[in-house]
Amino acid sequence: MQATRLPNLLVENGRIIDPSQGIDRIGRVLIAGNKILAIDPSDADLPEDLQRLDASQQIVVPGLVDLGAELREPGFEEDETIASGGSAALAGGYSSVRWTTNTSPCIDSPGAVEFVRQKAAKAAGVRVHVIGCLSKNRDGEQMSELGLLSEAGAVAFSDAPRSVPNDALLKRALDYCRMFNLPVFDRPEVPDLANQGVVHDGQTSLILGLKGLPTEAEDLAVARDVRLAEATGGRLHVGPVSTMGAVDMLRRVKSRGIRVTASVCPHNLCQSDQELRSFDARFKVHPPLRSERHVKTLQQAVADGTIDAIQSGHMPRSREKKMNDLDLSPFGAATLETTLATINTYLIETGIMDWPTAIRRLSTSPAEISGIEGGTLKAGSMADIAIIDPDEAWTVQGSQFLSRCKSSPLDGVELRGRVRMTLIGGEARYTASDSN
Amino acid sequence: MTTASSVKTDSPAIEFPSQWKRRHLLDLESLTAEEITILLDTAQNLKVLTHNCKNKVPLLVGKTCANLFFENSTRTRNSFSLAAKRLGADTVEFSSSGSSVAKGETFVDTAKTIEAMGVDWVVTRHSTPGTPHLLSRELGCSVLNAGDGPHDHPTQGLLDMLTIRQHRGSIKGLTVALVGDIAHSRTARSNIWGLSKLGAHVIICGPPTLVSPRWAELGFEVAHHLDDILPRCDVLNLLRIQFERQKARPFPSVHEYAALYAMNGERMRKAKDDILIMAPGPINRGVEITPEVADGPHSVILEQVNNGIAVRMAALWLLAGANQAH
Secondary structure: OOOOEOOEEEEEEEEEEEOOOOEEEEEEEEEEOOEEEEEOOOHHHOOOOOEEEEOOOOEEEEOEEEEEEOOOOOOOOOOOOHHHHHHHHHHOOEEEEEEOOOOOOOOOOHHHHHHHHHHHHHHOOOEEEEEEEOEHHHOOOOEOOHHHHHHHOEEEEEOOOOOOOOHHHHHHHHHHHHHOOOOEEEOOOOHHHHOOOOEEOOHHHHHHOOOEEOHHHHHHHHHHHHHHHHHHOOOEEEOOOOOHHHHHHHHHHHHOOOOEEEEEOHHHHOOOHHHHHHOOHHHOOOOOOOOHHHHHHHHHHHHHOOOOEEOOOOOOOOHHHHOOOOOOOOOOOOOOOOHHHHHHHHHHOOOOOOHHHHHHHHHHHHHHHHOOOOOOOOOOOEOOEEEEEEEEEEEOOHHHOOOOOOOOOOOOOEEEEEEEEEEEOOEEEEEOOOOO | OOOEOOOOOOOOOOOOEOOOOOOOEOOOOOOOHHHHHHHHHHHHHHHHHOOOOOOOOOOOOOOEEEEEEOOOOOHHHHHHHHHHHHOOOEEEEEEOOOOOHHHOOOHHHHHHHHHHOOOOEEEEEEOOOOHHHHHHHHOOOEEEEEEEOOOOOHHHHHHHHHHHHHHHOOOOOOEEEEEOOOOOOHHHHHHHHHHHHOOOEEEEEOOOOOOOOHHHHOOOEEEOOHHHHHHHOOEEEEOOOOHHHOOOOOOOOHHHHHHHHOEOHHHHOOOOOOOEEEOOOOOOEOOOEOHHHHOOOOEOHHHHHHHHHHHHHHHHHHHHHHHHHO
8 A cells, every 4th residue: 555645546345334325335435636536436437547445355434533632732742742643643544633622722712723723734634623612711701702713613612621610601602602503512520529539439449549530420510511402402512421320311312302412432432440450540531431330331322322423532641741640640541543443342343333333433423513524435525534454453552652642541452453544635644554 | 377488587586488479568458368367477476576576686687678658657657667677677768748749750750769779678658549559560679558548558457457366366257347537548448358358347337428338339337327336346446537638528527526436435335345446546536536435444556556566577577588589
């Protein structure tokens, strides 16, 4: 495989999965320039100057779309830059990431949105969409200029990684955003109940004497969020969620037709708080690793669609910050490069969901939720494509990550499924080396 | 005493138990009943050998013990120092009242610096659970946990058990109640694991805001009313209310807490005639215990202090021996 610009490219012999069109078959995708021209074109329709890419034994999907990765620039470049985070995303099969607001200064002005977009256009390789700060200075008091942020290119609003603390502000924002038809993202957690906990509040925290993050801190926030979405008719996305209580609430409100979507992080689908037994800070992630019962419930909920999307939950933190005790180490881990393989290993190969459902959760639904192009292989759409070898086994080595963050809760774990190539607008921006 | 091996020591009076393999003492949860028994037997022997921990025995001459305390401590730290000195070892003291990060150095770096001075054991206390476990992976020398946040305080658990054993001969079959601030107490956790492994019936008693129902899920008896369980108890271990670790007061007032849980003369009359009253200290007189009980005939609080030196001598000696074999 060559990482070069290919004016006319035929990706052939691969298993094409496109949930947006209900396609799952062996076939070929014809790319002309930066767009998809056709799926399974007849030989007569093939242009003459054609390069062919053999994808046999591989899966060809729309590039993954992330609902929220922290890229940390400006202000925390020791953790991640737009360039390093972009490379990590491409290696993970992502064609597009929502860049979240946890920076300094925060992105609460049109100029700041513009800065990130320009920087990303130059440096990231991956498509970067900006989530603007819901509140000015991210202080949870006054709405940012949401209309102007939207004109500058913001695709959603959030005060992540905090929950919007002020009920009245959240209600106002949900209401106000209806005129732009943009979603409000909330990371649900009631701070008073979270009470500076560091791990899931359960038997493990009890035995280890660690401060617990109780599930009700998330449950109550989800309850508030969905009720305010119902009251205003605004578009709400809650995530990442991690509790049985959140799942239960989502099931109930979705059955009543309320416009709410939700997402979950890969670590909450495969690891439990038992990992904290090692006292190793690489397991201090957010949302916290919960008990086995929550993990099982989340797996079912993401399989049956109660949870719409899987987001990477990429929260990069530098080595010097992570190599500390559990109280001082910040929450966070690098996940962009492991998410797809995690889902394959723990959900697909175990029979909990199939590939088309996984690609819907990782690509098609996130694109729909944030109202951006992507998540599809429809003719005429941008040729953002990931080519995956579903059988390749590899062992996670944080030290080898392209992300500046080398901390992973899966370090040393063998996963199956590897991104071979990521195309952005028909161009191969990432090609796996065979050395690993 | 367990079977002795032929591992050479400087003193003919005590032989090294060959079953002891551990290089670190991090918590009681991970020890077996046999290992706990070796520690207690060794502590008892060393106590006799040193005439109640008063005389010196040159078992550890030439070795150095570093006390690395990131949290305030008087008794545990002095107890470890004395234990090391009684066996002929040198000690080096390091303490940091503020957080290590405030000084721009992580505690792992601090520990590595102290280790580089040539020490055989690092005795560490820290406000965060798991810090000794972290150090045991980073350092080459032995690590002893002298208290890691609310997680564990193995030598405290051991000295409590040694005290009970001296009075009752055995732990097995006794009913022991731990009363008070279980949520924030490392002493409670050490006692819970140690006592249950040695066959005691453990009751965990205190208000629901300090005693999680999850203890019952783990198989322990949970009680909220001291008066209900008091007549059944052979031993009461009265844990201090750790105001410094509580963000919000878990009960309405000290006055109310004392009314519900303080061991006083009136409650003593409902207890068994031979009940043992213990407290890890420092004690809050008038909160968890009244002076008449603390200083009364059932109190073994000062014996606990003396036994502290015995179990710390045992821990230092056993870890050093395991290191030598290593």
